[in-house]
Amino acid sequence: MSALAEILFGGLFQGSLYAMMAVGLALVWTTIGVFNFSHGVFMMLGAYIAWQLVELGLPAAVAFPIAVVVMAGVGWILQASVVRPLIGRPNIVLVVVITTLAAGSLIENGALTIWGPRSKQIPALIDGNTTIGGVGVSLHQIAIIVITPLILAALWMFLNRTRLGLALRAVAQNEDASHLVGLNVTALYGLAFAIAASLAGLAGIFMGGYRFMSPVMGSDPLLKALIVVVFGGISSISGPIFAAYLIGFFEAACSYYFGLYWTPALLFGVLILTLMVRPEGIFASRSRGLA
Amino acid sequence: MNPILTVEGITAGYGRVTVLHDISLEAGRFGNVGLFGPNGHGKTTLLRAISGLLQAKSGRIQFDGQDISGLSARAIVGTGLIHVPQGNRLFPDLSIADCMALGAYSPRARPHEAENREKVVKLFPKLAERWRQRVRTLSGGERQMVSIGTALMSHPRLLILDEPTLGLAPKIKDELCASVMDISRGGVPLIVVEQDIEFLLELTQQLYLVNHGAVATEIKPGESLDHGEIMSMYFGH
Ligand SMILES: Nc1ncnc2c1ncn2[C@@H]1O[C@H](COP(=O)(O)OP(=O)(O)O)[C@@H](O)[C@H]1O
Ligand SMILES: [Mg+2]
Numbered sequence: 001m002s003a004l005a006e007i008l009f010g011g012l013f014q015g016s017l018y019a020m021m022a023v024g025l026a027l028v029w030t031t032i033g034v035f036n037f038s039h040g041v042f043m044m045l046g047a048y049i050a051w052q053l054v055e056l057g058l059p060a061a062v063a064f065p066i067a068v069v070v071m072a073g074v075g076w077i078l079q080a081s082v083v084r085p086l087i088g089r090p091n092i093v094l095v096v097v098i099t100t101l102a103a104g105s106l107i108e109n110g111a112l113t114i115w116g117p118r119s120k121q122i123p124a125l126i127d128g129n130t131t132i133g134g135v136g137v138s139l140h141q142i143a144i145i146v147i148t149p150l151i152l153a154a155l156w157m158f159l160n161r162t163r164l165g166l167a168l169r170a171v172a173q174n175e176d177a178s179h180l181v182g183l184n185v186t187a188l189y190g191l192a193f194a195i196a197a198s199l200a201g202l203a204g205i206f207m208g209g210y211r212f213m214s215p216v217m218g219s220d221p222l223l224k225a226l227i228v229v230v231f232g233g234i235s236s237i238s239g240p241i242f243a244a245y246l247i248g249f250f251e252a253a254c255s256y257y258f259g260l261y262w263t264p265a266l267l268f269g270v271l272i273l274t275l276m277v278r279p280e281g282i283f284a285s286r287s288r289g290l291a
Numbered sequence: 292m293n294p295i296l297t298v299e300g301i302t303a304g305y306g307r308v309t310v311l312h313d314i315s316l317e318a319g320r321f322g323n324v325g326l327f328g329p330n331g332h333g334k335t336t337l338l339r340a341i342s343g344l345l346q347a348k349s350g351r352i353q354f355d356g357q358d359i360s361g362l363s364a365r366a367i368v369g370t371g372l373i374h375v376p377q378g379n380r381l382f383p384d385l386s387i388a389d390c391m392a393l394g395a396y397s398p399r400a401r402p403h404e405a406e407n408r409e410k411v412v413k414l415f416p417k418l419a420e421r422w423r424q425r426v427r428t429l430s431g432g433e434r435q436m437v438s439i440g441t442a443l444m445s446h447p448r449l450l451i452l453d454e455p456t457l458g459l460a461p462k463i464k465d466e467l468c469a470s471v472m473d474i475s476r477g478g479v480p481l482i483v484v485e486q487d488i489e490f491l492l493e494l495t496q497q498l499y500l501v502n503h504g505a506v507a508t509e510i511k512p513g514e515s516l517d518h519g520e521i522m523s524m525y526f527g528h
Binding site: 174178183 | 342343344364365368369373374375376380381382383384385389392393394396397400441442445
């Protein structure tokens with residue numbers, strides 16, 4: 001019983017963080033057709049901004065939403081400065097990998113300069129611990145497990161039930177046709193980046209509440225998010241969400257039965273097998289588009 | 292009647308390649324306008340320059356007295372100049388309903404959404420049967436109907452169609468031509484690029500032969516030519 005509870009809980013928790021990160025990567029890929037390698041840095045920056053605001057004396061309930069909104073602005077600016085000018089170039093995918101990596105490393109070093117290398121921590125969403133099915137868990141982690149699906153559902157509703165969301169899905173599929181119905185394609189690109197950066201920032205706040213933060217805290221989650229979108233298929237946002245939880249459960253099970261040490265190797269083994277059998281990802285249809 | 296659209300000395304192309312060489316024409320003085328000419332001579336490029344998808348290097352485009360050269364595609368949609376591009380690629384993973392909602396995206400079209408949707412459904416009853424179906428699952432003819440329907444949702448004051456019957460089976464093509472005639476009779480002026488000269492002669496009052504990125508010949512009402520003469524222009528004498 002406690003084994004199952006532990007795997008279930010660990011899977012839900014890790015899956016939530018992965019989903020939160022991966023969905024932003026997928027959103028940017030489907031709308032603009034580029035991979036944003038500063039996505040991990042967004043996560044770090046969100047956490048540090050939240051930390052700074054709390055340091056300044058704001059209560060967490062105010063600081064966290066402000067940090068998320070600030071991250072939306074950061075995402076927009078990054079898009080306007082290192083992505084938008086390159087749109088239309090023949091090698092855009094590769095070029096943007098480089099420009100976003102460069103911008104990310106600049107921001108990372110900026111964070112190091114401003115906040116220093118000392119690890120920091122931000123307040124948990126909810127303080128305290130409890131026991132479920134014989135497993136001790138923190139309320140912070142439970143809050144993440146509950147909040148994440150709500151946010152992802154809200155994103156899904158936004159994309160599928162609002163006209164602005166429809167516009168984002170349209171740009172993802174055909175840019176010329178989007179221009180011809182009068183969509184503001186540039187603004188929609190900015191919006192995709194802003195949403196992605198906010199979600200990454202929120203993931204950072206989640207993480208900073210139970211683990212020590214450092215300026216490089218985003219690089220492992222970025223790698224995991226990349227694995228998730230490759231595994232789940234980069235053509236939609238529902239694929240990566242399912243994949244995130246699947247990988248979360250897989251990791252939880254692996255580390256329970258084989259130990260933490262073997263988990264990355266097993267994960268990559270599964271990833272390679274998936275790519276050999278279904279190169280487009282397990283949940284993917286063959287086209288690009290948000291759904 | 293004053294022309295609704297005037298193109299004056301447009302030069303445009305892709306990168307260093309110039310496709311349109313100082314091309315000028317007028318539309319709306321005599322009714323619908325047809326453009327024809329050999330493939331690859333710049334008809335699509337001209338339409339893209341008119342609708343703002345492509346910035347011309349020089350020249351001027353006026354729509355209903357307003358200078359629209361240099362405006363963004365979105366701003367041009369906002370004036371009511373609507374362009375149905377060649378090849379009906381559209382939004383493959385959106386439903387017909389979604390496409391119609393997008394057609395009515397601009398603030399100018401939004402208030403007329405319900406009324407225009409009714410018009411589209413009346414014109415293309417087939418679309419109503421497949422309203423929730425994804426565009427990629429539709430036939431070529433149906434996709435063309437969605438393209439034109441989406442444009443009608445934008446409440447056009449001038450509608451530009453780029454080879455609407457390209458690649459359609461004869462029976463479907465005839466149906467589509469009839470629908471385009473209906474749109475014209477409903478009072479929307481048209482600019483149509485077509486390979487099918489018979490259809491153009493029936494639909495339009497004024498023809499331009501576009502050759503090497505310029506107007507080679509203009510055919511005004513009263514100067515109607517027969518099919519043979521046009522064919523000989525097409526292929527050089
Ligand atoms: N996106 C593009 N990039 C570069 N050249 C293009 C592009 N689109 C069209 N062309 C070139 O421009 C010329 C005119 O093409 P187009 O306007 O499509 O002609 P038409 O519609 O009359 O068949 C052709 O030589 C074509 O190869
Ligand atoms: Mg063409």
